[in-house]
Amino acid sequence: MAQIALPASRRSTSTVSAKKWLGALPFFLFAILFLIWPSARLMIDAFLDGQGRFTLDNLAQLFQNQTIVSSYLLSIQISAVTAIGGGIFGFFLAYSVTIGGLPKPLRSMLITFSAVASNFAGVPLAFAFVATLGRTGFITAILKNIFGVNIYTAGFNLYSFLGLSLTYMYFQFPLMVLIMAPALDALKKEWREAAENLGATVFQYWWHVALPILMPSILGTMFLLFANSFGAYATAYALTGGSLPLITIQLRAQIQGDVLHNPSLGYAMAMGMIIVMAVSTIGYIWLQSRSERWLK
DSSP, rough: OOOOOHHHHHHHHHHHHHHHHHHHHHHHHHHIIIIIIHHHHHHHHBBBOOTTTTTSSSHHHHHHHHHHHOOOHHHHHHHHHHHHHHHHHHHHHHHHHHHHHOOOHHHHHHHHHHHHHTTOOOOHHHHHHHHHHHOOOOHHHHHHHHOOOOOOOOOOOOOOOHHHHHHHHHHHHHHHHHHHHHHHTTTHHHHHHHHTTTTTHHHHHHIIIIIIHHHHHHHHHHHHHHHHTTOOOOHHHHHHTTTTTOHHHHHHHHHHHHSSSSSSHHHHHHHHHHHHHHHHHHHHHHHHHHHHHOOO
């Protein structure tokens, strides 16, 4: 029986499509090896005890162990504070960079700084804040020796909830700037001109036109900032030495610690973190899809 040959155009299209997927192959391979497979193993191990038998005790302890519950609440609180604070401050900075009319060289400098600062975390960031706002930091010394103000006697403590939130803000608001700057640039001038022609003030334009359009992007980016802070570990551990029992620090203690060593419970804690971060990421994606309807 004779075989039917495909037209040359269809064969060339199939070849081009295969080449496009070939370029994405390293990404999918990386995602499977370092994201999907470890997450799947973690989900399975969360339902096993030390002898490899199925159990629900690990999940039950997530709700019954007050130390774990407090750690989740503390991480959620600091993530919410830094997401809202970084979102508000980052939005106004993004506004000044885009619509505010800053000179182009200054805009390029701020965008470059935001790209670098959003990835500056871990031990270097903790050391930078200790050298700046620690008990012997140079800003602390300047305030004390020149202005006679001792911020630590006034109640400030870099190694507390407030200090860690301030440290997290350093990489939170630049991320907000990077995401919101394109959204602000996408606001059409025709919308503002139409509002002005109809007699609207600047406040009325922003309240009734610009902010409703930008709100999905703003809230979606805050969801992303929440997830970004919730999963942070190295900065908090290097800065506080574990004195603030965030869920990431408690997770390390369960998996690698000498006292709280319980890997199965640690896997369950990690699964809870994945669920929280997945909800935040889904919220970001959903809100971003709504904002794209207007900002295309």
